[in-house]
Amino acid sequence: MSVRPSEAVxxxxxxxxxxxxxxxxxxxxxxxxxxxxxxxxxxRGSVLGWAWSFVKPAAQFTVFFLALGVFLRLNDTIxxxxxxLFSGLILINFFxxxxxxxxxxxxxxxxxxxxxxxxxxxFPVATIYVAVVNFLPQVAILLVVCLGIGWRPTVAQVLxxxxxxxxxxxxxxxxxxxxGAANVSFRDSQNFVELIVMVAPWAAPVLYQASMVQxxxxxxxxxxxxxxxVTAAVNLMHxxxxxxxxxxxxxxxxxVWMFAGFGLLSSILVLAxxxxxxxxxxxxxxxxx
Numbered sequence: 001m002s003v004r005p006s007e008a009v010x011x012x013x014x015x016x017x018x019x020x021x022x023x024x025x026x027x028x029x030x031x032x033x034x035x036x037x038x039x040x041x042x043x044r045g046s047v048l049g050w051a052w053s054f055v056k057p058a059a060q061f062t063v064f065f066l067a068l069g070v071f072l073r074l075n076d077t078i079x080x081x082x083x084x085l086f087s088g089l090i091l092i093n094f095f096x097x098x099x100x101x102x103x104x105x106x107x108x109x110x111x112x113x114x115x116x117x118x119x120x121x122x123f124p125v126a127t128i129y130v131a132v133v134n135f136l137p138q139v140a141i142l143l144v145v146c147l148g149i150g151w152r153p154t155v156a157q158v159l160x161x162x163x164x165x166x167x168x169x170x171x172x173x174x175x176x177x178x179x180g181a182a183n184v185s186f187r188d189s190q191n192f193v194e195l196i197v198m199v200a201p202w203a204a205p206v207l208y209q210a211s212m213v214q215x216x217x218x219x220x221x222x223x224x225x226x227x228x229x230v231t232a233a234v235n236l237m238h239x240x241x242x243x244x245x246x247x248x249x250x251x252x253x254x255x256v257w258m259f260a261g262f263g264l265l266s267s268i269l270v271l272a273x274x275x276x277x278x279x280x281x282x283x284x285x286x287x288x289x
Contacts, residue, residue: 060089099176099196101130102176103189106123128172171270204228205253235256
């Protein structure tokens with residue numbers, strides 16, 4: 001059947017092309033389904049089930065507290081060191097879980113990607129949501145402990161905790177999309193991620209205080225250290241949970257809010273870079289998987 005010249009021809013759209021993260025929020029129902037599926041199968045067949053969400057951080061906290069707090073005596077030099085340590089650990093675990101699982105999300109869902117088209121960004125975003133689900137109960141435990149020892153934060157300090165979680169969510173998603181897209185074709189990417197996750201607790205003031213770094217490095221290097229989004233988020237977490245329990249005796253690094261702003265901006269730039277690389281490589285996902 002011929003087309004008359006006067007008839008408008010609809011614009012052709014390449015199949016399998018979307019609008020990136022915007023498509024994820026347009027299909028929130030799919031995101032909810034993927035998140036629910038990941039949550040339900042996470043500990044399927046496990047005797048302890050969701051208790052592992054508490055056992056793992058508790059074991060990690062115990063090891064670090066004994067090694068650093070007791071044997072290296074940081075418990076004597078840092079006020080309320082258990083609160084300081086746990087508040088940093090749960091945030092770094094949030095980052096590590098979200099980043100690691102987002103990197104593996106495309107490969108883990110390869111069978112689904114090869115069968116039908118849906119926004120590929122759904123998979124890393126869903127893993128970040130699952131990480132949030134695991135993060136919140138740990139925050140609740142920290143909150144109860146802090147309330148028991150006289151936690152009286154300001155509104156700004158509470159908002160700082162929310163901003164810390166937001167920075168980590170954006171940063172982990174951006175890195176997860178970046179490395180996840182590369183991981184489809186080059187599985188070495190997953191090994192790089194494991195190295196980053198291993199170093200992360202030591203590259204931010206989770207186990208020690210930032211002032212210890214400031215005393216041994218030049219000022220310019222300490223500034224770079226504080227520009228790390230994870231460092232900025234951990235400092236906000238300490239400012240919100242740990243510092244209000246120290247009666248002003250806690251030692252926070254200078255310009256926490258300024259570096260938090262830089263951390264948020266850096267996280268958004270990483271997310272933009274991750275989305276760009278993801279969009280460039282997603283056309284070959286089905287073939288490479």
